[in-house]
Amino acid sequence: MNNDIYNLDEKKKNDCLENSQVPKKINDNDLIELKKQVISLKNNLLHETMNIEEEIKKVKIRAEKDIENIYKFSLEKFINEILSIIDNFERALQLSNHFNDDNYLEINSKLKQIIEFSLNVLKNFGVTVINKIDVVFNPDIHQAMSIHFSESIKENKIISIFQNGYLLNDRLLRPAIVSVSKNKKETI
Template structure:
């Protein structure tokens, strides 16, 4: 009996051992597969991460460039707005300053007539004239002074540049006077007084200028330039 049961027991034991070995091999195979899969997947994930990082860097670069472009555009537009504001403010000031230009040009001829009236009566005749004539002359003189004061309040100045350097912006040369002792280009005579409003000429002064003299004035020991050489307009007004 004993010998008859031994083969059956051995077969069963062998079957169990075979099953255990099969499970072990299956586990080893699964583990090896997982390891191989991990080893194959790792480079792919690294490449994907590198690509994502490269894409993000490219996007950051593009956004940075766009920000710089927008910043530059904003600064330009702000500068243009500031220039526009200054230009508009200047135009407003100029509009107020020069609004009466046409009227002032017409009034200049009135001033000329008043000057002619005052010059028509010499001082000696006036001193011996009747009271009515004196009163009339005084009235014309006061009217002329009032008109000049009104001109001054509105920025209108006379251009009377005797002994000053010729300025083509405000003077019109009518003739030249040979004079070797005076700097060439000096205004020696004013034929007709000019007028200006602000830094714009209303009417140029008609003048005679010196020629034949030195190009520059001889140096002097004066500490300050001589004042009161004329009543020309201040072009910086």
């Protein structure tokens, strides 16, 4: 019986040796082929590692840009709400300018201070006002609401501004609503 156990163990050893992937004897051609395979695998691994590193760099740059944009433009909705308040103060100022009463002089002064203070606060957050006249009409930042025909004013110039436009970090929040000049001779 002990002999059968011994034979069983020998049989297992032989089966393991026969089924193993380690060759019993390696010739030179096999060795060269194995070295080529190792070099090829090493090159593939190096190539894949470089691709992964490049992809990680791209993801990192994209994430940094996204974070920067979130920081720059996170206040956009809030600033638009503030702009509507400033618009109302500007309308109130225009209305009170029509009265020549001394009581309105103090109101005008206070309204101007509020508007100036509000615009300075917005300027600290990267907001710039589009309110220049006598500049060339730019459809990227202006919205033409009327055309003023004239022979004395150059073509395609901003004549007046009905409502200021605003940029947030060089991105348009709201276009300026303007009146544009047109040469009278060309329309006849």
